[in-house]
Amino acid sequence: MRQVNIGLLGCGTVGQGFVRLIERERERIRVRDGVDLRVRRILVRDIQKERTGIDRSLLTTNAIEVIDDCDLLVELIGGVHSAGAYVRRALRDGRDVVTANKALLAESGRELFAAASASGARIGFEASVCGGIPIIRAIERGLAGDSIESLTGILNGTCNYILTRMEERGLDFATALRLAQDRGFAEADSTLDVTGMDALQKLQILAELAFGSSHVRTKVHGIDDISRQEIEQARSRRCVVRHVATARRLPGGAELRVERRELPESHPLASVRDENNAVIIRAKAVGEMLFVGKGAGSLPTAAAVLSDVIEISRAEARVYTGENLT
Incomplete structure (x- = not known):
């Protein structure tokens, strides 16, 4: 069974919901989809902040450490500058990316999809629009x-x-x-x-x-x-x-x-x-x-993020690669 190591940027309400969903659904995903999803590292601003149900040993303030130690990057920090730099680095290295960042996609979507196409990486962005609606x-x-x-x-x-x-x-x-x-x-x-x-x-x-x-x-x-x-x-x-x-x-x-x-x-x-x-x-x-x-809330958005992660992680994954944006 393929193990997919996930790097998570951001552990706010959606990020914590995403981690909880993976833990809750892991066995079902293993049986149904043939992949074992594991959160390897999580980028946060403050490691000491209390986060219920989150393993503190996974936390780091070093974004590069998260990116370089994952198979798939989940970007949930929002904004366009830091988030854009981290996503570009992951795509350049051929790492798949899942994001809920509508602002980043609206501003730089064409560039990011071109970078993904060049490196063979894939971008999932279902959660960027309308929360849990597919x-x-x-x-x-x-x-x-x-x-x-x-x-x-x-x-x-x-x-x-x-x-x-x-x-x-x-x-x-x-x-x-x-x-x-x-x-x-x-x-x-x-x-x-x-x-x-x-x-x-x-x-x-x-x-x-x-x-x-x-x-x-x-x-x-x-x-x-x-x-x-x-x-x-x-x-x-x-x-x-x-x-x-x-x-x-x-x-x-x-x-x-x-x-x-x-x-x-x-x-x-x-x-x-x-x-x-x-x-x-x-x-x-x-x-x-x-x-x-x-259209809002931690779990509906987290569920959309997880659906992209699962689809990209499957051997038969079919995800949007952005050809019509380049």
């Missing part, structure tokens, strides 16, 4: 025989949670944001979320997969200036306000929009509440498909 696989593989015309969805769990609380409890934006932060659905600095930039980064990844075009028009409007009056006016018309991301195929390119939209209560996205995400794919042959699930 939307990357649906677009890249499930619809490989069809032509996608548009993608419409709720891609940011923080914004959706805030809008749901404003709608159900009559809260103003600031109060709903604080509640989201208290519940762990929003970062202390939620600027990227509430301005729409987080959703745009995710939409860029999906659009490149679906359309493969670098000629893109974008428009972004967040929810940071929304008022209770806007929510109440929508309700009076039997509508709800949702933060909707849309990508449409155009001749020679694509149009990407992230904006507040007033949706009738009968719309499929109107019933998507709290931290949930949803994506509607419209394709020429199969028509419309709706994907709904948890």
Whole structure:
């Protein structure tokens, strides 16, 4: 049986969830997939910090030590500078990489996929968009025989949670944001979320997969200036306000929009509440498909990371190599 040594960069909520899932599912994965997954080293900022269920002997503050001592690198530190440097080093050395880093992929995806192609490495990134929803696989593989015309969805769990609380409890934006932060659905600095930039980064990844075009028009409007009056006016018309991301195929390119939209209560996205995400794919042959699930939280995201790790680790692995991005 093949043993796969995993190097983990980052041990926050998602990283700890990933380690717990491997421990819980190890035997099932061994039997079903024929691979023995082992976390070899974990990069952290503070080794002394208490982390329940994490073997402290695996911890290090030396990223190069983690990269050089693994077969597969899992990047969960976020950001684009340090994370990008570590991922590039791993790919240069021919090591496979799994990442949940939407910002890094949106900014440097083409370069990273080219580096992976040059070294024979593979990149898994299912967890970068929509948490536990397998939307990357649906677009890249499930619809490989069809032509996608548009993608419409709720891609940011923080914004959706805030809008749901404003709608159900009559809260103003600031109060709903604080509640989201208290519940762990929003970062202390939620600027990227509430301005729409987080959703745009995710939409860029999906659009490149679906359309493969670098000629893109974008428009972004967040929810940071929304008022209770806007929510109440929508309700009076039997509508709800949702933060909707849309990508449409155009001749020679694509149009990407992230904006507040007033949706009738009968719309499929109107019933998507709290931290949930949803994506509607419209394709020429199969028509419309709706994907709904948890878009935030440690375990849904960790499960998506683990699914990529398993798939890359299998002998018969078929993972996205980024040919249409290079």
